Amino acid sequence: MSSPLAEHVKAAGREQASPSPEFSALTAEERTMVLRARAGDERAMRQLYRLHQARVRAHLVRLLGQDADVDDVLQTVFARAFGALDGFKGESTLRTWLYRITANTTHNLLRKRYRQARVRNAFDNFVRASGARVAASSLEARDEARRALACLPPELCEVFVLYHYEGLTLQEISDIQSRPISTVGDRLTRARKRLKKAVQT
16 A cells, blocks of 8 residues: 555656646757756857757848848847747747747838839749749849838738748748737738739739
């Protein structure tokens, strides 16, 4: 017959063995890095930066274009991310979480850059049959594509880039923008229509 102490030890063991709901979307390696970074481990922070900075920077270039602000904004994104690690529960992937911080960081810059313009021959560079990702193209075509995106309001531009460039699902974009999935779908449709109208006018 088990003693009360033995039962207590067994129960404690079962609690420790049970997986924590925190960090459920992360790999074991990512969980370790996040916990170390939370504790102020600079090496862990550098590892997280090296793993994700290229993807975040590429996303910023698509949103902001190639200019001097990109690297400054990149540093701001990661500074805010490291400062917010204590509140990161790991319910979404690190990529989705970083895209959410990027969206918030670039919001004002994108609004400043919003301008009305009509650009021809750009729509085909974006939307392919069956919603495929944007294909690689010439430098001139990419520049024209960026100009076309600059014609979109920031909230439409962001949805378009996340969906067609980054390959995120509507649900993932919904999580990033904290908007209903129906709103995200509507924004994507409106973005496509505006680009199509721009090149057909």
